[in-house]
Amino acid sequence: MCTGVRFADSKGNLYFGRNLDWCEHYGEGVVITPRVARIPSPFLGTIEPKHACIGMAIIEAGAPLYFDCANETGLAVAGLNFPGYAVFAPEPVEGTVNLAAYEVPLWIASQFSTVAEVRAALDNVTIVNKAVNDLWAVSPLHWIVGDGTESLVIECEADGMHVYDNGLDVLTNQPPFPWHAENVRNYMHVSCEHPEPVTWTRDTLKAFGTGAGMVGFPGGYDPASRFVRAAFLNANYPAEEGEAANVTRLFRTLEGASMCKGGAKMTDGRYEYTLFSDGFSAATRTYYWCTYEEPARRSACMDDYDLDGAELLRVAAA
Numbered sequence: 001m002c003t004g005v006r007f008a009d010s011k012g013n014l015y016f017g018r019n020l021d022w023c024e025h026y027g028e029g030v031v032i033t034p035r036v037a038r039i040p041s042p043f044l045g046t047i048e049p050k051h052a053c054i055g056m057a058i059i060e061a062g063a064p065l066y067f068d069c070a071n072e073t074g075l076a077v078a079g080l081n082f083p084g085y086a087v088f089a090p091e092p093v094e095g096t097v098n099l100a101a102y103e104v105p106l107w108i109a110s111q112f113s114t115v116a117e118v119r120a121a122l123d124n125v126t127i128v129n130k131a132v133n134d135l136w137a138v139s140p141l142h143w144i145v146g147d148g149t150e151s152l153v154i155e156c157e158a159d160g161m162h163v164y165d166n167g168l169d170v171l172t173n174q175p176p177f178p179w180h181a182e183n184v185r186n187y188m189h190v191s192c193e194h195p196e197p198v199t200w201t202r203d204t205l206k207a208f209g210t211g212a213g214m215v216g217f218p219g220g221y222d223p224a225s226r227f228v229r230a231a232f233l234n235a236n237y238p239a240e241e242g243e244a245a246n247v248t249r250l251f252r253t254l255e256g257a258s259m260c261k262g263g264a265k266m267t268d269g270r271y272e273y274t275l276f277s278d279g280f281s282a283a284t285r286t287y288y289w290c291t292y293e294e295p296a297r298r299s300a301c302m303d304d305y306d307l308d309g310a311e312l313l314r315v316a317a318a
C-alpha cells in the first residue's frame with residue numbers, strides 16, 4: 001500500500017510526501033530532470049520540461065520513470081497502486097494529448113506549476129496503456145497532484161478518466177477516491193480533544209487518559225484505515241513554523257500510516273512494508289527521503305544542482 005499527503009505552511013508553501021509500501025525495490029533513486037533534458041515519449045515525441053523536476057525514479061530508455069516528483073515552482077505528483085480499478089486507454093486517441101501511464105508524473109511536474117493548470121489540461125488528455133519497454137509492465141496506478149493551495153486525484157477506470165478535487169489532501173489505494181471521501185464520515189466522532197467527564201445513571205465516567213477521544217481510530221494497514229489515519233492526522237496536526245518543523249510534520253504524518261514488517265502479507269506470502277518515505281518542500285525546493293532500514297532523513301536541494309543541463313542527474317540511491 002502507499003499513502004500520499006499534502007499540506008502547506010502559513011506562507012502557502014507546499015509540503016508533499018508519500019510512503020512507498022511494497023515488498024521489493026526496483027533500483028530506484030533520487031533523479032533530477034533539468035530544464036534542457038529532452039525526454040523520449042512514445043506519443044509526444046519528446047517531453048521538453050518547462051520546469052526542472054526532482055523525485056524518486058528509475059531511469060529506463062532515457063526517461064525518468066518517477067514514482068513521485070515535484071518541480072521548482074511547487075507542484076508535486078505521486079503514483080499509488082490502484083489494482084482492480086485502473087484501466088488505461090488501449091490506444092492513443094487522435095486530437096488529445098496522449099500520455100503513457102509511466103510518464104504521467106514527469107509530464108505533470110515538468111509542464112505545469114499549479115493544480116488549476118493541471119485540472120484544465122487534463123480535459124484533453126488520454127492516459128494510454130503503454131509500457132516503456134518489454135522489461136516493465138504498465139503499473140495500475142492512480143495519482144495525487146498537489147500545490148501550495150490544493151490537490152486533486154486522477155483515476156482512470158473502465159468508464160474513462162475521473163479528476164476529483166481532494167479536500168482531504170491524502171490518497172491511499174483502492175477502492176476509488178469517492179469511496180474514501182465518504183468513508184471518512186464514519187470517523188467524524190474521532191477527536192484529539194480530551195473528553196470531559198460524563199454522567200451515566202449514577203456513575204461519572206472519566207477518560208482513562210490522553211487519546212480517549214481517538215477510540216475507534218482505525219489501526220489497520222488496509223487502504224481505508226490508512227486513508228482515515230492520514231486524513232485525520234493531516235487535518236489535526238497543529239500549524240508549524242519553519243522548514244524543520246514542517247518536514248517533521250510531513251514525515252510524522254506519513255509515519256502514522258506506515259507499514260511495519262509482520263503486519264500484512266501479499267498474496268505471494270511476502271510481507272509488505274514501508275520501503276521508504278519521501279517528500280518535497282517547496283519552501284526550500286528540497287527533496288527528503290528515508291528508508292525502512294535507515295530512518296535518518298537524507299535530502300537533496302534542487303538549488304545545489306545544474307537545473308539548466310541536458311542530462312538526467314541521478315543524485316542518490318534510495
Ligand SMILES: C[C@H](CCC(=O)NCCS(=O)(=O)O)[C@H]1CC[C@H]2[C@@H]3[C@H](O)C[C@@H]4C[C@H](O)CC[C@]4(C)[C@H]3C[C@H](O)[C@]12C
Pocket residue numbers: 001002020021022026058065066067079080081082083102131132136137138139140141173174
Ligand atoms: C508498487 C508501487 C505502488 C505501491 C502501492 O501503492 N502498493 C499498494 C499495494 S496494494 O496493491 O494496494 O496491495 C508503484 C508506485 C510507482 C510504481 C513505479 C513507477 O510507476 C515507475 C515504473 C513504471 C513501470 O511501468 C513499472 C516499474 C515502475 C518502477 C513502477 C513499479 C511499481 O508499480 C511502483 C513502484
